[in-house]
Each structure stands twice: as structure tokens, then as C-alpha cells.
Amino acid sequence: DGGITQSPKYLFRKEGQNVTLSCEQNLNHDAMYWYRQDPGQGLRLIYYSQIVNDFQKGDIAEGYSVSREKKESFPLTVTSAQKNPTAFYLCASSIGQANEKLFFGSGTQLSVL
Amino acid sequence: AQSVAQPEDQVNVAEGNPLTVKCTYSVSGNPYLFWYVQYPNRGLQFLLKYITGDNLVKGSYGFEAEFNKSQTSFHLKKPSALVSDSALYFCAVRDRRSGTYKYIFGTGTRLKVLA
Numbered sequence: 001d002g003g004i005t006q007s008p009k010y011l012f013r014k015e016g017q018n019v020t021l022s023c024e025q026n027l028n029h030d031a032m033y034w035y036r037q038d039p040g041q042g043l044r045l046i047y048y049s050q051i052v053n054d055f056q057k058g059d060i061a062e063g064y065s066v067s068r069e070k071k072e073s074f075p076l077t078v079t080s081a082q083k084n085p086t087a088f089y090l091c092a093s094s095i096g097q098a099n100e101k102l103f104f105g106s107g108t109q110l111s112v113l
Numbered sequence: 114a115q116s117v118a119q120p121e122d123q124v125n126v127a128e129g130n131p132l133t134v135k136c137t138y139s140v141s142g143n144p145y146l147f148w149y150v151q152y153p154n155r156g157l158q159f160l161l162k163y164i165t166g167d168n169l170v171k172g173s174y175g176f177e178a179e180f181n182k183s184q185t186s187f188h189l190k191k192p193s194a195l196v197s198d199s200a201l202y203f204c205a206v207r208d209r210r211s212g213t214y215k216y217i218f219g220t221g222t223r224l225k226v227l228a
Contacts, residue, residue: 004156031214040122042203042220043157050214058215090156098207099145099164102216104156 006091006105012113021076021108023091030096032074037088086111115140119219126194127227134189134222136204144206146187151201194226
């Protein structure tokens with residue numbers, strides 16, 4: 001089945017630790033996105049990538065980093081600089097045209113120990 | 114600034130009754146408009162979108178949405194609600210201008226359908 005796979009489903013971070021969230025898609029989509037979801041705040045864009053080896057900061061990129069070395073993969077690293085990382089993280093992809101819908105993964109819940 | 118507003122945090126409706134979830138937007142030009150649904154601990158699923166043409170758009174699971182350009186609204190509707198429709202609903206817009214890749218999401222409306 002085609003789709004987007006996020007792992008792990010639950011992740012715990014210790015203070016000062018970097019953690020990486022995985023996002024893989026087999027939809028052959030060019031564009032990939034990372035969103036952060038907090039209760040009552042909707043979805044906020046962290047980073048997006050329109051093509052391999054290129055990515056752009058979203059609205060809340062501070063404390064996060066990404067890479068796009070392969071079309072299928074767009075991992076997100078939550079660094080120790082992100083002081084409030086507890087949230088639900090969603091990865092999405094699309095074919096890249098403005099009128100096209102987003103396909104979402106099932107999310108990763110990150111919590112701080 | 115571009116924004117999307119979902120004025121109701123929660124909407125309660127009895128099963129079998131019609132439902133409306135409201136969305137208004139402030140985006141220059143004529144944006145593309147979307148509705149997504151999210152079930153607990155899951156990602157968002159696409160319901161429908163407005164690109165151009167007929168102001169009434171039909172989507173998945175019997176949902177439809179009405180685009181109103183003068184009121185800059187894109188309200189989600191369903192003629193007869195089901196308990197299984199209970200979920201979190203998000204309105205989103207995307208600028209038509211080339212080079213603008215951001216989707217702007219509303220804060221979400223929780224729909225609760227009562228048996």
C-alpha cells in the first residue's frame with residue numbers, strides 16, 4: 001500500500017538530548033512537510049521541502065533541523081535548543097502543485113522525561 | 114497577515130441532524146480551500162477541496178462544503194450526522210501564487226455527534 005510512515009509512534013526525550021523522527025513515503029511525491037500540533041493551536045509548519053537536497057524553514061523552525069537526501073525520506077531532528085518539544089508531530093507529502101491535497105502520516109507523540 | 118479562522122472550538126449535534134462546521138479565511142487573491150478530518154492519535158485525512166467552479170463541493174463520507182467568495186467562507190456541511198463523524202476537523206487554505214508552498218490551517222473544530 002502507498003502511504004507515509006512515521007516512526008516511532010511515541011518518543012521520549014531527556015533534557016539536552018537530540019532526537020530524530022522518521023518520515024518515509026512511497027507515493028513518489030516531490031514535496032514533504034513537517035507540522036507540529038499543539039492542543040488549540042492547529043498545525044504549525046516547521047520545515048518543508050519541494051525537492052531533494054532542498055528545504056525551507058516554516059513558521060517555527062527554531063530548535064529543529066531536517067535533511068532531504070532521498071525523495072522518499074524527510075527526517076526531523078528535535079535539538080536540545082527546542083525548549084518546549086512536547087507535541088504531536090505530523091509529516092505530510094504532496095505532489096507539489098498548489099491545488100493538491102496533503103497526505104499525512106499517523107504522527108509521532110514526543111514527550112519530555 | 115494570512116489567516117484561517119474556525120470560530121467554534123466544539124460543535125455538538127444530534128445524530129441524524131444536519132451539521133455545519135464554520136471556516137473563514139483572510140488570504141489575498143483566490144486561494145485553494147481544503148477540509149481535513151483527524152481521528153484520535155492519527156494523522157489528518159483529506160475530505161474535500163475547492164479549486165474553481167461550482168460553489169458547492171462534494172467530498173468523502175457524505176460531506177460537502179459551500180464556498181462563499183463575498184464572505185470569504187468555506188463552511189463544511191453534512192445533511193445527516195453520524196456518531197462516527199465525531200472527530201477534529203481542520204480547514205486549510207493555500208495561496209494560488211506560484212512559489213508559495215505553505216498551507217495555512219485553522220485551529221480545528223471538534224465535532225461531537227450525540228446518539
